[in-house]
Amino acid sequence: MNARDRDVEGRARSARPRDGLGRPLAYGAAGVERQPEGVVRSGAETVREAQRLLDAGMPFHAHEVFEDAWKSGPEGEAPLWRGLAQLAVGLTHAARGNAVGGARLLRRGADGLAGCGDAYGIDVAGVVGWARGLADRVEAGEEIDPAGEAPRLGGPADPA
Structure with missing residues (x-):
């Protein structure tokens, strides 16, 4: 049995390469x-980097950006970043074909965001609507293309 990869604090960290949806690949692939x-980023930098990753079809990676903001940002912003991280993980699961987990996380993230106001140019109501609509489609058995389904965090009029 191989020892698990660990970081300097002793936490398990797989060194295996991953695909764009965060799935582990064989060592050496x-x-x-x-x-x-x-990484500590400003709110605006977080939104820009996460949007870039979402647009590239990499919601798993976008979730990590949101998670960094959730853990390092002001406590009052935690519900915003946590909700966005859950949406990104929901999109990840949906794109991997896990309809139950995808829909559940999309709805959980939407519910968490529903009480948040717009911040950093994020159209929260628009993102909540996107998530709930996508959750319904995932449950109906639609195949999900993560890049094609990437939410526009700033709303349709925001090119960032």
Whole structure:
């Protein structure tokens, strides 16, 4: 039995490469570069980087960006970043074919965001509507293309 990969604090960290949806690949396979953990960004930088990753069909990686903001940002913003992270994970599961987990996380994220006001140019109501609509489609058995389904965080009029 192989010892699990660990970081400097002793936490399990798989060194296996991953695909664009965060699925582990065989050691030595070409994968997608992982997001560095613990990066502190401004809210605007978080939104820009997460949108770039969502547009590239990499919602798993976008979730890591939101998670960094959730853990390092002001406590009052935690519900916003947590909800967005849950939506990104929901999109990840949906794109992987896990309809139950995808729909559940999309709805959980939408419910968490529903009480948040717009911040950093994020059209919260629009994102909530997107998530609930996508959850319904996932449950109906639609195949999900993560890049094609990427939410526009700033709403349709925001090109960022």
